[in-house]
Amino acid sequence: MTAFDLNGKLAVVTGARRGIGRAMARALAEAGADVIGVSANLEPSGSAVEKDVTGAGRAFETIRADFSDPAAVRRLGARLTGQPRPVDILVNNAGAIRRAPAAVHSDADWEYVLQVDLHAQFTLTRAVGAAMVARGQGKIIFTASLLGFQGGVTVPGYAAAKHGITGLTKALANEWAPHGVNVNAIAPGYIATDNTEALRSDPARSEEILDRIPAGRWGRAEDLAGATVFLASDAAAYVHGITLPVDGGWLAR
Template identity: 70%
Template sequence: MTALFDLSGRTAVVTGARRGIGLAMAEALAVAGADIVGVSAQLEADGSEVERRVRAAGRRFTALRADLGDRAAVHRLARDIIALGPVDILVNNGGTIARTPAAEHPDEMWDQVIEVNLSSQFILSREIGRTMVERGRGKIVFTASLLSFQGGITVPGYAASKSGVAGLTKALANEWAAHGVNVNAIAPGYIATDNTQALRDDPDRNQAILGRIPAGRWGRADDLGGATVFLASSASDYVNGVVLPVDGGWLGR
């Protein structure tokens, strides 16, 4: 049974790997045996926390910097990744959020969130997914959100982008499952990261959120590790087009 989750000899690309959920995903994949290509706009060339954790797991680490909000940079990133060699696992985790009420939500804010959270994800999936289809195997894992199912408050661009990620997950799965490429997504619940700091700092919102989570706590980034390894491993070879909530029971409430 353990062999189903063994990622030895595989290479995983993780975007948004410098901190938070991406850092935890990269570490989990490395512990399971994968070498890691970490991507982030501010990722240090050497000595990053993600590099330290990956190397502590005995795996190789490669750092790439790219701004997912820059279309040309995303195309360069795809070329750089492909030039490194075959990619077995692509974790499309990098993202951003902007909080402004819908009536005041500016075009620039909307455009930035959609570009980072959805358009860049499609470009990377298309370019790297093409090589997976040609090889007849591969795993793509998106980071979706509870707002792939719900609308949220004051984050219309984020909600739209994450609903788009759920749709993109299913669309790619429909086309690529027959070619040995599994495309799925993880929908994190309310996780204690920089993106949710404003909610945790608001006593009313914090209490309202905690009151709905059956597990009774905010999630931790490492709560996503097991689901990531599952969807990246042979254990999920017959899982296609799924958006898997890891939310402490939020959606079941």
Template identity: 70%
Template sequence: MTARLFDLTGTLAVVTGARRGIGRAMAEALADAGADIIGVSASLVPGSDVQTSIEAKGRSFDAIACDFADTAAVDALGRRLAERAPDILVNNAGTIERAPAAVHSRDAWDRVLQVNLSSQFALSQAVGASMLERGSGKIIFTASLLSFQGGINVPGYAAAKSGIAGLTKAFSNEWASQGINVNAIAPGYIATDNTAALQADEDRSRSILERIPAGRWGRADDLAGATIFLASRASDYINGIVLPVDGGWLGR
């Protein structure tokens, strides 16, 4: 009985930002649990490494390329995905621009907000419509430690990820009673391309590690368990949460 709670066999999951890093790990975890995958990224093409990995698990994988900074492209993607009526939507695509707040350009601000927040609202709205029609579905956002904190030199990213926490709760408040679970995962400091600059900064990396009770940077596959949980029947009474997967950072 317990194992069946986490079984995703027969479901279809959309994972944005699926080409690498956290998104790829999430897609692979969902496939391990039995889900077929639609992967979306700005430069994802058929035959990619993530597709090979998913298909080796015996699951199907459809690759879709979409520039999340392009509002028309995001709207078209939303319509395309709604027609497929996925059971699970993982809103993971994101970008980051690093610059002190005093010199952070408006162009960088607008791009980060569009990719990390506005596009995710639009996709949730479009895919959520099909979920509302059948009275079931799981939506998972990728939040951040900066959904709780301000960060350093990333004002646009901090604003967007704070917005994701609020958006998670807003959708959940409206849709929980209609069979749709909307939640978010807040990764801690995960060793991916997005954190390469921090890892390369010896002083900053050391200060980060000193604060993490687990004593190490996270790995992308550390997100697997939380992803499967929030996508499965095991979380049917979990609504509107932002779940940290951070090695204990926020508890320090």
């Protein structure tokens, strides 16, 4: 058994249906954790992420929840904290993005992104984190963004939400670290997922992005696996309140 071993742990991964969330769930299962996958449109059974987790020899449970619905997020928190088996690891990965210049960015897009990417994250973490604090142990990981360090272009709601996630990570760490709960975040770089499809399909923008990445390529969802397992494990027992970039060197440029 090593400090990275997650055998016997129960992990909840939101936004688990595809992309980064699916890769995170698979990595946690391969490290030994059973997984509850949460997504608005996750198939009740036979999903790709379920196959990943069970293929690693771990148990999987599906929960469907719409993070744009505050009541649904509250119900999710109550369900997770009311079950007999406590949540050991919470990965807050669910997210959304809306692209439009700030001058014409609609209230509806702003409110939707802030709800999914920030408000829901706090609501769920408040519920699950309170139970962790009461037990004196737990790991919470947010999916932040490079736009928690920068402003981006045509994504004001997303940038504001991700700055909020970086601040929330620090705020919760300050309160919960004395109670044995680690709160940290991972800031993915430019990863080849649905969220970046518009950028990758624009030849000029894609070239501009690649020119700045020292690693010389778009990231893959699997590139987040190591950071996820690290922050979910005892190896990160003295790591609190950080936002860890996994960006191919983008921020170093």
